[in-house]
Amino acid sequence: MSGSLDNLNDDNRELVTFPNGARLVLDPMPHLQTTSVGVWVDAGARDETPENNGIAHLLEHMAFKGAGGLGARELVERVEDRGGVMNASTGYERTGFYVRCLAEDAADMLDISAGLALDQQLPEDELEREKGVVVQEIGEASDQAEDLVFELAQAASWPDHAIGRSVLGTEASLKDISCAQLRDFVETNYVANRVVMSVAGHFDRDQIIAQSQKWLEPLKAGAAPIRLKPEYGNGAIVRERDTEQAHMVLSFPAPDSRTQDRFAARLFEEIFGGGMSSRLYQEVREKRGLAYTIDAEFDSYADTGRFNVYCGCDPSDTMEVQKIVKELWLEFANAGPSEAELKRAIAIQKAQFAMSSEGPSARASSGAYELFTFDRLINLSEALVAIDKVSLDEVKLCAQNSTQGKATASCVGPANCLDAAFNFTQG
Template sequence: MAVKHPELELVRLSNGVRMALDPMPGLGTAALGVWQRVGARWETPEQNGIAHLFEHMAFKGAGHRDARGFAEAIENVGGIVNAATSYERTSYFARVTAEHAPFALDLIADILFAPHWNPDDLEKEKGVVAQERGEAYDVPDDRVFELHQAALYPNQPLGRPVLGEEETLKHVSVETLIAFREAHMSPERVVISIAGAFDRNAVIDAAEARFGGLAAKPERKCATAHAHRGSVSETRKLEQTHLVFSWPGPRAGASSIYAARMLSEIFGGGMSSRLFQEVRETRGLVYAIDSFLDVLEDDGRLEVYAGCSADNARAVAEIVRHELHLLAEKGPTQGELARAKAIARARMLMGIEAPSARADARAGQIFLRDRLIPFEEVQQRMDAVTAEEVQAVARAALQGPACASAIGPKAGHGALGAFHAES
């Protein structure tokens, strides 16, 4: 029977590795994982894609198990394990019943410390990644974001694809992977997080046994993000034009992030948002349109995606630009702000009912703030957002570099000029 402790807790192992413990009474399972502060931002141009390839190699066997034995080990206890890579973090995570949480953490430790890497498997996995790149290229509403990223952060790691390129991965060897791991595996860059049902002492003991021996290393800094004003388009024979527009927003962890989330919701977050009502419901110009925040440690963007016919693209861009200007000039109504707060509250409550989302959120809090934030505090900060603060975020967005991208028929590319046109 798992021992449940009701207190949210940040534990520091003997060497400084941080561990979030987030018990959820009433559950019988745990979501847990290891998050590393490493990703595509730390790659050189010649290494582009290595962080993602490293993650792909995670399941080729580890410890005393080959690939099949590893898969069978987690499934023998009814669990699942997976991994993900982004620009700033790589995560290895599992979902298991409570009593198997220490075992799952041990398996993840094997992935990181005792992987089975051989040249033949590495070459096969390069082929798998090539197929993944091909799939992303074939999906226009994925490809348009990749183009946007490249235009926004030219000649920077953030402007290069997380998946890498065939040319940059061609020369990656097992020795390259080992060197990359050694360069970025250190206590201050590792966070262990677990949410759900678990035995506190057992998971701490498992973490200390496998991660307590990590040695400190000199800090490796990534290049500061420098967003640029820009436009990029790609002509394709498609039924729709896919558009992405963006403006500056708060960085992750900034005090204005709560107001920015309200702005995004009011602007284009749902069916009652200004963009959905004006662009889709009133004018019927799009099938899909929404806004969201994309945040990094040192930068952030307010972004809008829209899919429409080429003939409608210019009008869509003009309306998007106009609606943000209106929010900057007049701010939101009290009704809009109240509705955005209600949506944010419900979305947060829905998210924290899922142990996997909760474990991920806790890892992010540690990386950004070096503390765990009770969800009640998050709620209080959202409730405290004023219309003036939302308006200030909209005004700030219009003062910095805007960026736009388009994929589809050439006739729809005029949206880029319309987006950047002066008011």
């Protein structure tokens, strides 16, 4: 076959790179009875303009209206007749189409996944109907305060940039998108060097190779995406809602997903607000009883990132909660973690990496993510060693660097709680 074969991992994964730049990840797990197959594309909402915001996600929807020579109903019946589960997702930087199935059906299900990603029919008579479905999805997200507060946080953190806009788009931005524009988006972004086919689980290697040749070899290479680095914002965005709880997201900048600092960032996230032993959980929930849910997350992209603290609390407590969060954040930046905290966080992170490596769906997705992010496959052992090497000073410096940046916040709830978000961003 054409293409070069490199054994890059000590975990038995194989990477096949085709002459046009398309790549195939083979991740055998022969002890399983199932397989996860999929095709991922290095394209998403950050490749949109304000005028066509939502086109990447709309394209994902439209793919299920007919692809790979099968109609909409044929697609789902072909998968579900064999007990498979088919899905897709669109993010800011990549889009994926995937199926979980029995091992004996892996090649056939990969054929369907590849058709969804690389051979969409895009029927004109389905476009307006599907736009209506997406508008309902937008409405559903807006109705959920927990979802809306993160949309607002995204806009506050990266204003005037594609990463700051909703992946779903808006009713106004979807209105004028045509099938011709969808095809243009595919032609520009769904090119060989931005496509990864990934298979994890129990499968027949020769059958998978045959499918990869069928779908990947004919693809044309294209230009790398032109993505402007976003500037981190400063300020708060709030939305008044008659809710029982106030929902807040409090944020500071964080490392991007490609830097080695990402390991220290994961450990800071874990110590600060990752679990029940975290500082936020112990102080805000256990000690003071101010919230049922409070946690932290490390949200990263290729060239930017942020730490978020989410809290759902009584509207009358938002001012106190944001004050405690900020004080704890600054205290962490000043003093750093304890040895016991770091040891616990390392154990948790290593366990999470190991647990995710045992699921074929996570492994298939991870193969694509690693290639898009690092241009190589990352051994599990390499990641675990990197986590083990993170020092107290590195975690402390990560917290310090975050608080030296601009603060952003969002809040959804009654009018009397909204000032808390603005207070967090000041001083």
